[in-house]
Amino acid sequence: MTDIAYAQKWAHTRINDQAAHRDLYAGSEEFVIETRKVNDHLGDTISTDDEFRQDLAVWADGRQSMTVTEVFSGNGHVMIHWDYEVAGADAYRGLPTDGKTLTTKASTFLAFNDAGKIILESTVVNENPLLQQLGLPIITPHYWEEGFDPASLG
Amino acid sequence: MNYAFAVKWLKAFRESADAICELYADDFVFEDPILDQYQIRDKGDLGRIFVLYANKDRENGLGVHNFRIRGYEGDHRSGLIRWEWTPEDCANFIGIDVKDKPFFAQGHTFHVYNEEGKIVRESSWWDSGSIMHDVGVPGVAPTPFPVAEPALA
Numbered sequence: 001m002t003d004i005a006y007a008q009k010w011a012h013t014r015i016n017d018q019a020a021h022r023d024l025y026a027g028s029e030e031f032v033i034e035t036r037k038v039n040d041h042l043g044d045t046i047s048t049d050d051e052f053r054q055d056l057a058v059w060a061d062g063r064q065s066m067t068v069t070e071v072f073s074g075n076g077h078v079m080i081h082w083d084y085e086v087a088g089a090d091a092y093r094g095l096p097t098d099g100k101t102l103t104t105k106a107s108t109f110l111a112f113n114d115a116g117k118i119i120l121e122s123t124v125v126n127e128n129p130l131l132q133q134l135g136l137p138i139i140t141p142h143y144w145e146e147g148f149d150p151a152s153l154g
Numbered sequence: 155m156n157y158a159f160a161v162k163w164l165k166a167f168r169e170s171a172d173a174i175c176e177l178y179a180d181d182f183v184f185e186d187p188i189l190d191q192y193q194i195r196d197k198g199d200l201g202r203i204f205v206l207y208a209n210k211d212r213e214n215g216l217g218v219h220n221f222r223i224r225g226y227e228g229d230h231r232s233g234l235i236r237w238e239w240t241p242e243d244c245a246n247f248i249g250i251d252v253k254d255k256p257f258f259a260q261g262h263t264f265h266v267y268n269e270e271g272k273i274v275r276e277s278s279w280w281d282s283g284s285i286m287h288d289v290g291v292p293g294v295a296p297t298p299f300p301v302a303e304p305a306l307a
Contacts, residue, residue: 079232079277137250148202
């Protein structure tokens with residue numbers, strides 16, 4: 001299986017088949033998954049079968065989709081870029097969606113043990129576009145471009 | 155590369171734009187999608203991206219940007235740097251008032267290195283959603299979707 005095919009399988013099972021997804025990872029307490037800021041590993045880091053089943057269930061709620069766009073292969077690891085869509089959710093981060101479909105990009109790094117099982121997942125979603133689509137006044141001016149005028153920010 | 159290189163990379167953030175640019179090959183691609191920075195290939199652009207992080211003036215509102223490494227996973231040709239960022243004395247962040255509102259964020263950066271150890275590809279991502287909650291933007295929840303409380307065995 002190529003790395004991009006593997007990444008597609010990883011993304012597909014995350015959304016559609018939790019049992020098959022679980023099989024991609026090493027044994028309980030031999031892996032860690034971090035998909036949000038870690039204030040405390042208890043609650044923010046998935047490392048057991050129970051946490052896997054409970055915390056990843058939200059990905060299979062039928063409202064989210066993941067489409068792999070790019071894969072960087074390394075020695076015992078891959079970096080995956082993917083498109084993310086939330087459709088049909090009432091709210092995102094507590095903000096009402098008013099029926100909007102939300103889209104953005106995301107990244108996932110996976111490291112493997114010698115048996116090819118995932119021992120580390122680090123996932124970060126670019127939430128700025130999602131929050132902008134929900135009305136937050138987030139700006140990302142291109143301040144690095146030659147001739148950029150800070151006064152243009154008002 | 156390794157943990158030591160990651161520390162060198164983040165110390166260069168604090169030193170100067172020139173110091174950070176020296177760590178990249180002439181032929182490089184830099185991306186930080188959270189700041190809408192895609193396919194940056196010019197050293198001039200790269201320097202202007204990083205000049206913010208070398209700010210040492212606590213009065214100008216740009217903030218002083220403290221970074222810490224959480225870990226490095228990979229080898230000498232590619233890998234992931236996991237880091238933490240704590241800005242101090244920052245007045246406005248991506249359009250949001252953060253004056254006197256302490257926060258920190260975590261992120262990860264994937265690097266590909268050439269044979270000379272220079273960065274040829276960078277893909278940086280960080281958790282901006284939690285910042286919106288932490289600085290008190292009205293209505294923003296701590297997580298994208300509700301999560302169950304952790305249970306102690």
